[in-house]
Amino acid sequence: MxxxxxxxxxxxxxxxxxxxxxxxxxxxxxxxxxxxxxxxxxxxxxxxxxxxxxxxxxxxxxxxxxxxxxxxxxxxxxxxxxxxxxxxxxxxxxxxxxxxxxxxxxxxxxxxxxxxxxxxxxxxxxxxxxxxxxxxxxxxxxxxxxxxxxxxxxxxxxxxxxxxxxxxxxxxxxxxxxxxxxxxxxxxxxxxxxxxxxxxxxxxxxxxxxxxxxxxxxxxxxxxGCSEIMSAGNQKESFQHILTNTLGDDCDYTVVKTIHENLNEMIEEAKEEPEPLSLDKQDVKRLLNKSGVTEEQMESFDKDYDENIGAGTSLLASNITNLRKFNIKTPDIVVQVNPERTDLVDVQVIDGRRCLVIPIDDQVEINGISVNPR
Structure with missing residues (x-):
């Protein structure tokens, strides 16, 4: 329905x-x-x-x-x-x-x-x-x-x-x-x-x-008497697991951000459709390729997908991404970014250390208090 x-x-x-x-x-x-x-x-x-x-x-x-x-x-x-x-x-x-x-x-x-x-x-x-x-x-x-x-x-x-x-x-x-x-x-x-x-x-x-x-x-x-189904949370966890396995050590900020942006763009394009957007194995594969994942990295994708999700099982796009939230988390810091402005955050090497770089303008608040960024 x-x-x-x-x-x-x-x-x-x-x-x-x-x-x-x-x-x-x-x-x-x-x-x-x-x-x-x-x-x-x-x-x-x-x-x-x-x-x-x-x-x-x-x-x-x-x-x-x-x-x-x-x-x-x-x-x-x-x-x-x-x-x-x-x-x-x-x-x-x-x-x-x-x-x-x-x-x-x-x-x-x-x-x-x-x-x-x-x-x-x-x-x-x-x-x-x-x-x-x-x-x-x-x-x-x-x-x-x-x-x-x-x-x-x-x-x-x-x-x-x-x-x-x-x-x-x-x-x-x-x-x-x-x-x-x-x-x-x-x-x-x-x-x-x-x-x-x-x-x-x-x-x-x-x-x-x-x-x-x-x-x-x-x-x-x-x-x-219906077949076992995957909850929204299980779909998201399985998708994240597949990404981690597929990308391995190459699972960097830029690729994950691009996947998030492409997913949200697909959902936006399909929002007028009566049926929610779903992605089968081939759709997910195309999404990853479009987002910069190489064919070499995709070698274990089919096996991981079949084992974690099921060869004939589709994922709802809205279950594997969040249109309202884009969080960047370290053990000590959580940065919340407007999902439409992920371009504001970049990863750069500064003084030999990898850093998250966020440009700021004249409007900066700390705990509700406006401060002078200069």
Whole structure:
């Protein structure tokens, strides 16, 4: 799914566009025991509750594609009878009215979702009447092409509110506040099936993780049955490892700076594209060559890439560089540079020592205090 498709589904979580037919939930304590199960026709809920649920569902489809929102495909064996995709299909097709299937889903989550605290499993079914599109791209609501039938799962931590004092309006007094269990924003979740090319894609799923470095790999493998994926942090570390191995002793400031600049330029050129920029092995090889890495230095590149990332695995450009930050670090000093002005920093030999050289103008501050550079 791309940004536009995610946004199109997010827009359904409002009173005007609501296509949710049913909501189910299971409250789980820190000992993995079910405390509460419920199921309702969504539109029968009080209005003030539905707005709070809308917020949760929107947040389950929020964040950056490739970091918080990850497109994943099912291995072929999981689409056979008894596989995870087959189970999710049954769950979707039941429209969450089969209590046995819903309870089995809760049991799977409880068994394989490693959290250790209280949490709420929310599951909704919705049927979105996908409007057609005219030649100019505008929606034609009276010309529906298809119905996108889906389920959305949100797993929300439940935390105890802080102790404190409060004002009791009835008694007109200050007293100890009653501590409540509060449902927080979702930590993980998924949308099935995916909404690719504005239509149902039964072979793919969109996974959500609030923290990109805590993807819950075991949950993904055992409940969703999807192949192992690399987190944003792992992609960056693997890319850095490959650079270090490829360049060896020739890994100098100029080459690394040039790679950073070229990557950011590629991201800038692709920013209007619906899909985030991804780089396969050949793309990364071209990037390094363009940045001054020689063919001789690239001798071990293919092997390093296959071992650390995978021959058929691509990296998201936004995961392996930082558009907002360019740091130069020594054991005692950290220099933060505007990523658009890396040209201001140079490496020179002065009095026999290699030095970072940064030209300064009349505006210099130290700990917020303006000083005279002259």
């Amino acid at each position: 791309n940004k536009k498709e995610v946004l199109e589904i997010r827009k359904q979580f409002s009173p005007e566009n609501c296509a949710i037919t049913r909501i189910c939930g299971c409250y789980v304590d820190g000992d993995k025991e079910k405390r509460l199960e419920f199921k309702e026709a969504f539109l029968s809920l009080p209005e003030e509750e539905t707005f709070k649920y809308y917020d949760i569902f929107k947040r389950t489809l929020s964040g950056t594609l490739g970091k918080n929102l990850i497109n994943m495909g099912f291995p072929l064996e999981q689409e056979l009878k008894g596989g995870t995709q087959d189970f999710l299909m049954q769950l979707k097709n039941s429209k969450l009215t089969d209590d046995m299937l819903v309870s089995e889903f809760y049991d799977k989550v409880i068994e394989y979702y490693d959290f250790g605290e209280h949490y709420l499993i929310l599951l909704i079914h919705a049927a979105y009447d996908v409007p057609g599109r005219s030649s100019d791209g505008s929606e034609m609501f009276d010309a529906s092409d298809s119905v996108y039938d889906y389920i959305l799962c949100s797993i929300c931590p439940v935390t105890l509110s802080k102790a404190g004092l409060c004002y009791n309006a009835l008694k007109n007094s200050i007293e100890d506040r009653v501590r409540d269990w509060i449902v927080a924003d979702p930590a993980n979740g998924f949308l099935y099936p995916a909404f690719n090319d504005r239509s149902t894609d039964l072979h793919n799923i969109l996974y959500y993780s609030k923290k990109p470095e805590e993807l819950k790999d075991y949950f993904i493998e055992m409940v969703l």
